[in-house]
Amino acid sequence: DAKTTQPNSMESNEEEPVHLPCNHSTISGTDYIHWYRQLPSQGPEYVIHGLTSNVNNRMASLAIAEDRKSSTLILHRATLRDAAVYYCILSADNNAGNMLTFGGGTRLMVKP
C-alpha cells in the first residue's frame, strides 16, 4: 500500500490560515487522497478527498500537486475547534468499499 508522510505536529494562531502538508511519493494512478480529522475524545471525521484536481468544501480546501506526490490541506481560518489530529490517507478506488489505513497524522494545535 502506498504510504503517506506527515509532520507529527503543527501550531497555528487562531483566525490564521493553516497549511497541513502530506507527502505520498509512491501514490498510484487510482489512489484517492482523503483527509480525516479526530477531535479529542471523538471518532475520526471526514474532511475532504480528491483525486487530481484541487477541491473545496465548507470545511477546507485540498491542493494536490501536479505530479500527485504531495498534497496540502488548507484551513482558511483556524479556530480553536480545529485543534485535532489530521490524517492524510490514500485509498484505492474499488467496489468493495474504500479501506482506510490511518497513519500517525499531524496534531494541530491552535493558539488563541
Added chain:
Amino acid sequence: DAGVIQSPRHEVTEMGQEVTLRCKPISGHNSLFWYRQTMMRGLELLIYFNNNVPIDDSGMPEDRFSAKMPNASFSTLKIQPSEPRDSAVYFCASRTGGQTYEQYFGPGTRLTVT
C-alpha cells in the same frame, strides 16, 4: 439523523471475560467498518462488511475476536476471552455505496480489561 450509534460507551471487564461491542450504522449505509485505536498502534482497521457480508477480516488480531452483521442495522464485535492488551477504543464506521467515499464514525467504545 442520529449518526452511527455504539454501545456501551465504556466497558470495564476482567481478563478472561467475554466482551460484546455493538454498532448501529446509519440507515441506508451498506458498508460497515470496525476499527481499534491504541496509543501504541494508532487506528487500525479490524474488519469490514459490505451488504452484511464480511469482505476483509485480515486486521482481526486473533481468533479471540469475531464480528457479525446479522442485518443491515446491527453489528457486533466480540472478544472471548478478553485480555489486558485488548484495552483500546473501538470505533465503528459506516458508509453508503457507490461513489461516496466518506466514512462516518461512531463515538467509540472505550474498553478496559483488567
